[in-house]
Amino acid sequence: MATTPDASSWAALLLFLLLHGSLSRRTADAADTITASRPLSGNQKLVSQGDKFALGFYRPGTGGPLSNWYIAIWYNKVSIQTAVWIANREAPISNPDESQLTISQDGALILLNQSKSVVWSSNNVHNATLPHVNNSSKEAMTTVAVLLNTGNLVLSDASNASHVLWQSFDHLTDTQLPNMKIGWNKATGASTRLVSWRNHYDPSPGLFSVEMDPGDNSQYVFLWNNSIPYFTGGKYDRNTGAFSGIPEMTPMISNSMYTFQYVDNDREAYFMVTIKDDSIFFRLTIDASGQTRSTVWMEDRKEWMLFFLQPKAKCAVYSMCGLFxxxxxxxxxxxxxxxxxxxxxxxxxxxxxxxxxxxxxxxxxxxxxxxxxxxxxxxxxxxxxxxxxxxxxxxxxxxxxxxxxxxxxxxxxxxxxxxxxxxxxxxxxxxxxxxxxxxxxxxxxxxxxxxxLPDSKIKKWRVVSIIVGGLVALACGVTACICFLRKRAMQAVLPSTADGRLATFKYSDLQLITKGFSEKLGSGSFGSVFKGVLPDKTVVAVKKLEGLRQGEKQFRAEMSTIGTIHHINLVRLLGFCSHGVQRLLVYEHMQNGSLDHHLFAKNAGGLSWSRRYQIAVGVAKGLAYLHEKCRDCIIHCDIKPENILLDASFVPKVADFGLAKLLGRDFSRVLTSMRGTIGYLAPEWISGMAITSKADVFSYGMLLFEIISQRRNVEKGEQAGASMFFPVLTAKKLLEGDLLLFLDPESVDEIDLEELERACKVACWCVQDAESSRPSMGEIVQILEGFVDVGIPPIPRYLHVLAESADHAEISVSE
Missing domain, CATH: 3.50.4.10 (Hepatocyte Growth Factor)
Structure with a gap:
């Protein structure tokens, strides 16, 4: 009687055919193959026969160490480099040009670093389901590593393609591809599972994983720290081919996008996805936040389209936010x-x-x-x-x-x-x-x-035995008044909206929480700022804008845009008010005030070098977000210490960035017609040229000089001429290679000299005369954090112009 082969037999036959086809083509084209005599190094890469996948040295996206490199497999035709498998997750190398992925004498696939030490080996990756390379063999087996068009890297005997020694599909990282198995071997107990990255730029194993539930093979289970389950997608339904807890899968399966297989026999149990159209790029990943994402690449949109997310609620992930x-x-x-x-x-x-x-x-x-x-x-x-x-x-x-x-x-x-x-x-x-x-x-x-917590002692009063009718009436009137005011005050509480829109305040609400705008925190070019206290004791800063001519409809449209801008180094806008000609903005309150009070005030406590450096990095990150991460590039146009606020932990936050958005391109004409300290304005402001984000870079450079020196670049009176203009002095000392001469001898031991040199270089590059010579704010963050190095900058001519006018800090700049 003829028998029908089971799924595992078909999988073995398919693997044999794929390997046999790959080996038969090696003589014509070895671009997909590594041998002992043909290692992989530097910018070389393997490309699968169908051009779908590539393997080579890979560095994760921006935000992580630029010196960390990994051996990875990624989609060859996807414009956004997307890694699907990484070999040396816990052992990055620093120099791919002097490293090699090759075949060792005992037939293992190994990664050698620049010192020719083995940092990763297929022999060190435990796998009880496949035969192990015999390290004790005196005659080394001739082996080859082939990258298949499925994304599987296979190590096999060159003379026998069916003799698979090792394959990447048995050692998953954070991604499941079609034909990959997630499950376990019943005889050996070995399992294949997905494990998240530690964070967005560190691929080492993180806290979250997905595996087949050992207590119930018919479902996935999500684990925190390999111990605590926090989610399951429900049981597999053989009738629909989907999981009961993931209804989004059903239409994709019914539309023949893919099939989902569940196999449970005497030898193994596993889940596997099979794509019906090989041109579809499908993947399922578990990210660093503990959620799994099923995505398909949309070539026309140049992005990964999300089909379903599990668990849907971010807060359902165990300990996603950590302790307390x-x-x-x-x-x-x-x-x-x-x-x-x-x-x-x-x-x-x-x-x-x-x-x-x-x-x-x-x-x-x-x-x-x-x-x-x-x-x-x-x-x-x-x-x-x-x-x-x-x-x-x-x-x-x-x-x-x-x-x-x-x-x-x-x-x-x-x-x-x-x-x-x-x-x-x-x-x-x-x-x-x-x-x-x-x-x-x-x-x-x-x-x-x-x-x-504030003192909550409750004063106890004796009950008065006889209360005259007039006092009763008065007490009732006071109580009614308090209730009325409390009701009005509650209107000022920020609403908790699911869509994240800003709170809209009434003018009377803002009058109430600011006590009639009686406590002034400060004033600037665009209005005065007043302290306010919401009914829940939250302290806010209310800014009354002056000179703004926008209509209510345009103002509200601008507010909806500014309300979507959130970054830890930008002052958060909580709400707004549009009342007649009045335009007011409600911001979070910063306990430590503006940076200038800590840098320049005579009675202020000095900031340590470490804290000043972190302030400089934080300001750079905030500006980089405005320039590079928002839908439209937002140019602040007024970077100076007065517009850098500090919270209770001295985390810097850029303030008034919303005003640049509100005023638009007319802002250039407004700024050049007002009186101010010319020391922060880029040369192009004065010359009337079009303004770009590099104008903010110049202002940041001048601010950075002041953070380094803790004194004004341009000072009034006799003090201004007491010493050489600090930016010029810094540029000269950089060229001479001696930055210690202008430091306080008592603080030298507290200063990180490498950080000092980086800060001085960045400041000088930022204030170059030509915009093209100035770095972007994103590049500045990389430099200050030590990921990128820069050379010694030339002394800008414009610094000498500023130095000559240092005795005249208050300058009127005509339009």
Whole structure:
């Protein structure tokens, strides 16, 4: 009786045919093959016979170390280089020109670095499903590595193509391609699974993985740290060929885009995708945020089109925001630290990796700490409403919320409690605290040091036995007035909208929260700024614009654009008001004010070199975002210390960037007709030339000189002529190779000389006379972070012009 071969037999036959066809073509074209005598090095690459995939040395996108290189497979015909497999995920090399991917004497595929040391080998990648190369053989086996048009890199015996020694499809990284198996070998227990990158530019294994559920082979399971499951796509339905929890798959399968196979026999169990049209580029990846994305390349749009995302909710990913943080689906970014906490790694948060979470601003005192002052001995609690409670709570007996609070205070390991008839305590770090989307969440009390919360003592009054009718009426009137004002004030609370639109304030609301615009924080070229306090105690800065002639419709359109611009180094715009001719903007309040107060004020505390350098890097990142990451290039046009604000942690934020967008190209005429310090204006402003983003680069360079020296480039009075103009002095010392002469001897030991040299070079390159000679803000970030080096710049002629006018800081520039 004839028997029907099962799926695994067909897969073996298909692999044999592919290998046999590849080997038979090697004599004509070896562009897809590596042998011991034909290694891969430098910018060489393998290209599969169908031109679909390429293999070579690969460097991840911008943001990571520029010196880290990897052996990777990517799509050869996709304009956006997209890696689908990486060999040396945990062992990058620094010099591909002197490194080699080759065949070793014992027949293994190996990667040698510039020192000819083995940094990766196919022999070191455990695989119990395939035969292992015999390292003890005295006669080395003749092996070849072939890149197939499926994206599979296969190591085989050159004399026997069916003798597969190793293949990349058995060692997945973060991507599943068609014909790749995700599953496990029942005899050996070996499994193939997807493991995320650590972050967007580091391909080493991250915290999230996808594998076949060992408890139920008919479904995928998503794991955090290889231990905690947080999502499953539901069981595989043989009738539809899709998973019950991913309905988006059904139309793709019914439209014959691909078929999804589930195989479960005595030897193995696995899932595999098969594409019916080989011209379709399909991939499924698990990214650094713990979500899987199924995408197809759309050539006409030059982008990867997303078909389904799992889990759909970012906050469903276990510990995506790390410890002591809060996840909100509608927020950008979705993660924020709890009150009393700050980011453990601000640089990681900037790159979108929140896994390290947050840490306390002030350590807990704990009731048992008898050495603490009596007033600060007992910790306090901050209440958060409408939240999904964190994981890993413990129930304890308690008759009331007071008993529950006392139980937490009595244990120094308790970090929070919640009471809803049952007392829940958290003895660990809080993880997976989320906003409730449907309003049915619980309340939780976060334990903080007493100094983190204001004094909440309640004054007790004796009840008056006899109250005259007039006092009763007066009390009722006062109560009604308070209720009315509170209702009006609540209108000023920022609405939580799912689409991320800005809050629209009434003018009366802003009058109320600013107490009639009575507390002035400062003033600038475009208006005055006043302090405001929302009903929830959030402090804001309200700017009244002056001289803006835009109509209400155009103003609202501009606001909708500015409202989409979010970056950690840009002051966040919270809302706006358009009332008659009044135009007001509501910003987040910066506790440490503007940079000029810390750099130049006589009574201000000096900023350390490390903090000044991080401020310089942060400002550069903010401007790079405006110039290069927004839909339209936004030129700030007024970069100076007064427009750089500092938050409570001295993170710099560029302010007034929205005004450049509001005023558009007319801004150049406005600026050149006003009075100001000419020391920040690029030469093209004065000459009347068209302005580009390089005008901001010039201004940034002049700002950087002031950050380095902690003094004005252009100073008033006798002080201006007391020493050589600092930018000129810096340029001269760079050429002479001696930057220490103008540093304070007492601070030399605190300064990183490499950072100092980079900062001085960048400042001098930024203020070059010709725009084409100035770097972009993106390049400046790379230089300051040490990823790119630059040479010594020439001394710009324009610096000498500024130096000659240093005694006349206040200059009127005519239009």
């Amino acid at each position: 943080s809060r996840c909100a689906e509608s927020a950008l970014p979705p993660c924020s630290c709890l009150k009393g906490f700050h980011e453990q790694s601000p640089s990681s948060w900037i790159s979108g990796n929140y896994a390290k979470g947050c840490v306390r601003n002030v350590d807990l005192q704990c009731r048992s700490n008898s050495s603490a002052p009596k007033k600060t001995r007992e910790d306090k609690f901050y209440m958060m409403n409408n939240v999904r409670l964190p994981d890993w709570s413990r129930g304890v007996p308690a008759e009331s919320v007071g008993d529950c609070k006392a139980a937490c205070l009595d244990n120094c390991s308790c970090s929070a409690y919640s009471y809803n008839g049952t007392c829940l305590l958290w003895y660990t770090d809080l993880v997976n605290l989320q906003d409730s989307l449907d309003g049915s969440g619980d309340s939780i009390f976060i334990r903080l040091a007493a100094s983190e």
